[in-house]
Amino acid sequence: MRIQHGARSLYLISYNFxxxxxxxxxxxxxxxxxxxxxxxxxxFTGFGGAANGNYEFTKEFLGTVGVxxxxxxxxxxxxxxxxxxxxxxxxxxxxxxxxxxxxxxxVLGDVVKSGMINISSELNTVTFDINDLQKGMYxxxxxxAGVNATRTFIVQ
Numbered sequence: 001m002r003i004q005h006g007a008r009s010l011y012l013i014s015y016n017f018x019x020x021x022x023x024x025x026x027x028x029x030x031x032x033x034x035x036x037x038x039x040x041x042x043x044f045t046g047f048g049g050a051a052n053g054n055y056e057f058t059k060e061f062l063g064t065v066g067v068x069x070x071x072x073x074x075x076x077x078x079x080x081x082x083x084x085x086x087x088x089x090x091x092x093x094x095x096x097x098x099x100x101x102x103x104x105x106x107v108l109g110d111v112v113k114s115g116m117i118n119i120s121s122e123l124n125t126v127t128f129d130i131n132d133l134q135k136g137m138y139x140x141x142x143x144x145a146g147v148n149a150t151r152t153f154i155v156q
Contacts, residue, residue, distance in 0.1 A: 029079065031062070031090050033123050039092065041077060078140060082154035089126045089151075091142065093119050100144035104128070107137050119144065130155055 016023050030042045039062045046056030062077060077090040091100070098120050104113040112133060117126050128140070133155045141150045 029077075031077065031123055031125075039123065078151040078153055081152075082156040083130060084156050085129070085131055087128050087130055087140070087153050089117075089128065089140065089142070091117075091119060091124050091126065091144070093122050093124065094144045094147050097145050100142050102128075102143075103139075103141045104130075104133070105139040105141060112138070117142075 015021075030044075032040045032042055034040065041060040041062055042057055043059075044055060044057045048054040048056075079088055079090075081087070098118055099116050100119050102113075102115060102117055103111050106112050113128070118124075119126075130138075135155050137152060137154050139150050139152055141148065
């Protein structure tokens, strides 16, 4: 199965001719926005192969986005958690503005990192390098057009 993402192609399922088995790419998570603006987290878990061609997956409803909803939390997901090198933020665009301010805060309330992130499409993934953070619990706070959202993550 090939998924087209801009100019890149991602191959989710491939066939290993040496071992005569189908393989599924592990550690991949897909975030899908359907026609009704609902956002789903999809993880592929199995493939029936040539026998039936069925794909097996888990899905989790994460929320709905839209211009008329002012109370929505724009942070869809933060993964992996716990993390050691980087964390990925999946965020939905909440306004016509393409930027948002972020802050990473330690348990003492100190801002250890801050800056601006670009949010140019409806659903965005932003990777934060956390190699320089000490082990512990942190908050990632994002302000996008006056809408604040916060997620907790652990550095191990």
